[in-house]
Amino acid sequence: xxxxxxxxxxxxxxxxxxxxxxxxxxxxxxxxxxxxxxxxxxxxxxxxxxxxxxxxxxxxxxxxxxxxxxxxxxxxxxxxxxxxxxxxxxxxxxxxxxxxxxxxxxxxxxxxxxxxxxxxxxxxxxxxxxxxxxxxxxxxxxxxxxxxxxxxxxxxxxxxxxxxxxxxxxxxxxxxxxxxxxxxxxxxxxxxxxxxxxxxxxxxxxxxxxxxxxxxxxxxxxxxxxx
Amino acid sequence: xxxxxxxxxxxxxxxxxxxxxxxxxxxxxxxxxxxxxxxxxxxxxxxxxxxxxxxxxxxxxxxxxxxxxxxxxxxxxxxxxxxxxxxxxxxxxxxxxxxxxxxxxxxxxxxxxxxxxxxxxxxxxxxxxxxxxxxxxxxxxxxxxxxxxxxxxxxxxxxxxxxxxxxxxxxxxxxxxxxxxxxxxxxxxxxxx
Numbered sequence: 001x002x003x004x005x006x007x008x009x010x011x012x013x014x015x016x017x018x019x020x021x022x023x024x025x026x027x028x029x030x031x032x033x034x035x036x037x038x039x040x041x042x043x044x045x046x047x048x049x050x051x052x053x054x055x056x057x058x059x060x061x062x063x064x065x066x067x068x069x070x071x072x073x074x075x076x077x078x079x080x081x082x083x084x085x086x087x088x089x090x091x092x093x094x095x096x097x098x099x100x101x102x103x104x105x106x107x108x109x110x111x112x113x114x115x116x117x118x119x120x121x122x123x124x125x126x127x128x129x130x131x132x133x134x135x136x137x138x139x140x141x142x143x144x145x146x147x148x149x150x151x152x153x154x155x156x157x158x159x160x161x162x163x164x165x166x167x168x169x170x171x172x173x174x175x176x177x178x179x180x181x182x183x184x185x186x187x188x189x190x191x192x193x194x195x196x197x198x199x200x201x202x203x204x205x206x207x208x209x210x211x212x213x214x215x216x217x218x219x220x221x222x223x224x225x226x227x
Numbered sequence: 228x229x230x231x232x233x234x235x236x237x238x239x240x241x242x243x244x245x246x247x248x249x250x251x252x253x254x255x256x257x258x259x260x261x262x263x264x265x266x267x268x269x270x271x272x273x274x275x276x277x278x279x280x281x282x283x284x285x286x287x288x289x290x291x292x293x294x295x296x297x298x299x300x301x302x303x304x305x306x307x308x309x310x311x312x313x314x315x316x317x318x319x320x321x322x323x324x325x326x327x328x329x330x331x332x333x334x335x336x337x338x339x340x341x342x343x344x345x346x347x348x349x350x351x352x353x354x355x356x357x358x359x360x361x362x363x364x365x366x367x368x369x370x371x372x373x374x375x376x377x378x379x380x381x382x383x384x385x386x387x388x389x390x391x392x393x394x395x396x397x398x399x400x401x402x403x404x405x406x407x408x409x410x411x412x413x414x415x416x417x418x419x420x
Contacts, residue, residue: 001346009307010344013288014390017303020289021296080268081280086393093391093406100405100413191283210409 011175023221026203030222033064037172040069042215044208045188046140047079048120051109054144056197056208058107061141063216074184075124077117079196084137101209102149111152120147121153125180139167142191187214234263235414238387239333240398241316241347242271242408244291247337248298248397257360257409260418266329267383268317271309276382288316290322291341294408296400301342308340310351312348317380319353322370323362331360 032042044060046053057073062070079088091114099109123143129137142163147155164174191200201207201218208215219225237253239246257264259343268383273279293303308316316336325333336356339345346352350368357367368378387397390404398414405414 009309009346010305013305013307014303014344016285016288017292017305020292021303058290081278081283084276089391089393096404097406097410100410104412186329192285194280194282204288204289209269212291214297217297227321 003151003157014043020204027048027222030202030224034223040067040202040219041072042069042219043072043074044137044145045074045076045184045193045196045198045200047117047196048123048143048147049089049115049117050079050094050099050196051111051114051148052094052207052209053064053197054109054148055098055101056199056212057136057137057144057213058214059105060208061137063212064127067219067224069224070133070220070226071136072133073127073140074187075127075140076181076185076188077121077124077198078181078185079188079194082196097150098209107149108147111147116146117125121178121181122174122176123147123160124184125177126160126174128167128177128180128184129174130137130168132169135169139164142167182206234265235374235396236265236267236269236386236399237274237381238269238383238395238399239341240269240271240395241313241337242307243395244287244302244341245294245394245408246396247302247341247416248291248294248300249411250333251338252408253396253398256414256418260415263416264341266320266324266333267268268333268380269384269387269395270317270380271313273309274279274313277393279381282401283340290382300345301338304342304344305343306340306346306352308347310348312346312378315353316347318371318373318376319357319362319367321379322367322373323360326362328361332357332362335360364417 006138042060042064044056048056060071095109095111096115102109113158127136127140131137143160146159146163161174193205198210199206203213204218206215235256239250247391254264256262292302311348311368320329320332336347339352340347345356347356354364357364387395390399390408392404393404396408400414400417403417
């Protein structure tokens with residue numbers, strides 16, 4: 001075996017796994033954070049055209065409500081692996097998969113077909129108009145529930161605007177600003193996050209729709225247990 | 228149970244650590260539910276023209292590490308089999324199907340790759356895996372060069388793509404398709420009706 005093979009096929013993968021299993025620094029950091037009165041934090045990157053993001057938002061909102069942990073929602077429009085030849089198949093399968101995952105919690109997915117990113121990009125902009133992170137997360141959950149579990153066919157902007165007004169704390173109509181999600185998309189790329197829904201939990205990240213118990217375990221491990 | 232519900236096609240790649248995690252529970256479906264589990268080894272994604280970005284490769288190793296811990300499976304002493312190693316294991320697995328040793332071979336080979344750093348592209352490494360699985364080495368070695376075995380692997384790969392799927396592990400039960408090692412509970416739910 002060549003030295004190159006020994007490094008690329010063995011040493012590097014082994015090192016990556018070993019480093020990912022180091023827990024102490026993050027535990028210490030979490031303990032310091034708690035000692036200074038700060039709450040835990042989960043950053044969740046979502047896309048409204050992604051039914052798996054609906055699974056993640058609804059699942060995390062429920063699970064984090066009983067923990068001293070803030071859910072910070074970052075809606076994005078651009079996502080996925082560049083030039084992915086399987087993108088259409090992934091989008092179609094995501095609807096089937098989300099239906100099964102929601103069914104585990106007794107929730108029914110109302111849509112049977114995927115949505116185009118452009119159809120719901122306005123929701124990402126509306127979300128970012130809400131200043132308070134807790135209200136923003138609450139709106140994301142309301143909108144995902146209405147979009148994926150309470151409607152089918154064309155997107156009902158009127159109903160979603162009503163949901164937005166209930167969570168937005170300032171006056172004025174929601175604005176469709178395409179630049180509103182640029183910051184979230186930039187943060188995703190910078191962290192090497194390539195798709196949604198991704199939850200970043202104090203240094204580790206998870207595809208949140210299928211790792212809800214693992215996220216809870218991570219928070220337990222860091223000391224942010226359920227009350 | 229109708230006939231379509233008595234067989235599960237299990238699409239698997241030796242280069243996929245998620246396939247490694249799924250395999251023991253996939254084969255156990257046969258015993259737990261009285262059905263046939265048909266192993267279908269496919270070419271790795273990266274060997275059929277689909278790019279796997281660095282970020283995804285890094286995430287996969289970290290995520291599989293966590294999942295392996297949760298499942299109580301060893302993981303981390305790796306020898307990436309991409310290339311000859313994966314192809315040799317795929318062809319031997321077709322031979323193992325013919326002689327009734329596919330479960331032993333697939334479990335042993337995937338554990339060797341993902342938890343014991345065995346180089347299955349090397350005759351010495353693969354021979355140990357084959358013999359531990361109860362396979363004759365000469366017959367296994369012959370399977371590697373057998374065009375019939377190669378054609379069966381190609382057919383499995385085409386069948387996966389024909390289902391509209393791209394990654395593995397994938398389970399097909401009747402008209403339903405399930406992707407992911409953590410979707411076996413959904414397969415079981417479907418089996419229970």
